[in-house]
Amino acid sequence: AEEQLYASFPSELQHVARAIGFDDLFSPRLQQIAGRLHLSSRSLQRKLLQHGATFSKLVQRNRLLKSSYYLLQSDVPLPEIGFLSGFTDQSHFCRVLKSNIGMSPQVYRGIVNTR
Numbered sequence: 001a002e003e004q005l006y007a008s009f010p011s012e013l014q015h016v017a018r019a020i021g022f023d024d025l026f027s028p029r030l031q032q033i034a035g036r037l038h039l040s041s042r043s044l045q046r047k048l049l050q051h052g053a054t055f056s057k058l059v060q061r062n063r064l065l066k067s068s069y070y071l072l073q074s075d076v077p078l079p080e081i082g083f084l085s086g087f088t089d090q091s092h093f094c095r096v097l098k099s100n101i102g103m104s105p106q107v108y109r110g111i112v113n114t115r
Helices: 002-006 011-020 030-036 041-050 055-073 078-084 090-101 105-113
Strands: none
Touching: 002 011, 011 030, 011 041, 011 055, 030 041, 041 055, 055 078, 055 090, 055 105, 078 090, 078 105, 090 105
């Protein structure tokens, strides 16, 4: 399932997304991820900028993909999905999801589950 989520990233950024992973989305650190990729922090930042990305945007995208997966593939309660996806609180999870996909987690799950 994770491989399908990584496939949604541009090919040049998939290895960075994999290094960030979906396990620790609460506090991924640029320095740690750069180290996993055998790069300096600055080199990783430059590489991301070459592809129109930033580290924080990549982390956010990982969080959104993980939460979307849970919304589509499980009956996990919404507060738990936000937590499992690395959001600090339910309202932040709802705001980020709504600003990125245009609807709340409840509406998103309801639309998908009615198809």
